[in-house]
């Protein structure tokens with residue numbers, strides 16, 4: 001190999017600089033990154049203007065980030081990277097509940113609520129009873145499971161997007177299962193909404209002819225001692241965006257029934273059981 005950088009030896013020229021004391025995993029990851037990045041640039045024959053546009057895009061992506069906004073995760077989500085990283089790291093048995101994207105609207109510290117309680121306080125939307133059980137692979141109840149839930153309101157906004165309009169902790173709550181592993185709470189039937197699309201990622205989607213919408217869903221994080229955390233949603237199956245989620249979060253097994261009911265205070269009922277996967281080792 002020549003001592004100097006050239007198109008023909010570009011990958012080796014860069015990777016040869018990694019020092020002997022570099023962390024082995026970092027070295028492996030960066031070696032592969034450089035290999036694929038250089039191959040991509042050669043494959044599309046990236047022009048100087050395109051390279052400048054990419055730098056400008058990444059700069060704007062960083063500049064819009066704040067404590068409330070993480071545009072890089074949105075970029076990862078819209079390119080399918082978040083779902084792929086999750087998929088290769090959470091290969092679960094066939095019956096186990098699958099993960100999907102966390103999204104930017106989870107807020108730690110939501111109020112613990114009594115089983116059966118309401119989580120929706122803005123008076124909007126169609127009340128929906130969410131209920132089911134948290135079980136292990138053998139169908140045995142998991143006691144003490146913590147179920148953290150959150151959704152948008154009937155107008156498609158999370159409380160944190162409208163702090164001056166919605167009540168604090170609107171459409172959020174934390175529930176803990178008892179001996180029977182059962183959970184139950186009253187929210188609203190979720191509605192589809194666009195991911196934040198007023199920044200560089202939104203511009204990218206528009207340029208690609210992609211819409212920014214997510215199909216209606218309820219978010220859940222289910223945790224229990226001895227089990228992998230389940231970070232997931234349940235989806236409304238007849239949503240117009242079910243087949244074109246902007247962040248590729250839909251899985252067949254996460255489409256839940258939403259049944260019209262005439263009894264009690266709720267208009268809808270959505271039954272769904274969470275099947276937990278034991279921690280490895």
Ligand code: BEZ
Nearest residue numbers: 077101103104105195247
């Ligand atoms: C969400 O479902 O809250 C979400 C997920 C990914 C990107 C934006 C929003």
Ligand code: FE
Nearest residue numbers: 103105217219
């Ligand atoms: Fe969401």
